[in-house]
Amino acid sequence: MKKIIKKLNMKKFAITALMVCIGINSLVAQSSSKAKTLLDEVYTKVKSYNNLYIDFKFELDNKTEGIHQETKGNVTIDGDKYVLNYLGATKIFDGHKIYTIIPDNEEVTIENKGADDEGTITPSKMLTFYKDGYNYKWKESKNIKGREIQFIELVPISANAEVTNLLLGIDTQTKHIYSLVENGKNGTATTITVNTMKTNQPLPKNTFVFNKDKYKKLGYYISE
Template identity: 55%
Template sequence: MKNVFLTALLLVFSVSLHAQDKKAKELLDQVTAKVKSYKNISIDFRYSLTNSKENINQESKGNVVLEGDKYVLNFMGATKMFDGRKNYTIVPEDEEITISKYDDKDSKAITPSKMLTFFNSGYKYSWDITQNIKGRKIQYVKLLPISAKDQRKEI
């Protein structure tokens, strides 16, 4: 009887998780489609780095403006721009500007389309908390790297 109960509980739990994961993927797809329909978009974000072994707890804010396959990213005191052909990195603190050609074969190269679809491979989706921020309902989706070698715990 105990085994039957545990099996039933596990089945209900796994069906519930699968439904939430499907719901998370559907939300990500809806947001991606909506964002792609805009001519341009501005995104403010927050990045947290936590390493309890090294006693590191760092938080940085940034923003990115996307228009077609072009972008301007401001993060950690640097500005990175892409005009569709070249990448420009400006670091005012070092009085340095780097210009490099875009290599579409480079899997690590960042483009707006990759920013909006990177989660389609290499991640599991998880329906996360809902918060009311300034009168707006915000639904969070947690992205968990599939690879155990990935240094990120979650996005």
């Protein structure tokens, strides 16, 4: 269990963009076209906002290992910048450096944004990550609590796959993402469900600023 949980660290918050191409025939091409149109509508809607606040539920399941884990989190996003509260820790990206604050350990790690982040769905990419690197397939539609949720399957293009596929649920009325499911090759399924989404909120100027002096005074160990 610990090995699986460790893979879900904050640096690799959601999912790596990988996988195998699917074959193209007339049915798949038509399905892919519908899926891409809806995804483009979602992208346009999300990009129109100045900022986003998302409260989400995170679930991890591995039936073989007998594991089920649920936790909640929230993230504030403004362009590339974000503040993520998840698994009892806070992660801040100010556009240049990533600050991970872990109160239980009284520790802060500071990292430069690196090349290894390019293949990771970071919070700033979590609503637009599907723009590149995937093939799409139109799936079923479900009525969930009075909302029509259209599901689209995403199969990463890279051959070095760690996941089998992703299933993206989209609210067809609001054009917002409702849920994201990753089905891993190791039998682990992770699900992110958006509970609340707020847009264009007034944000304090220091929202994405890390106060190093504050944590020094608290006696935190700071690793750079």
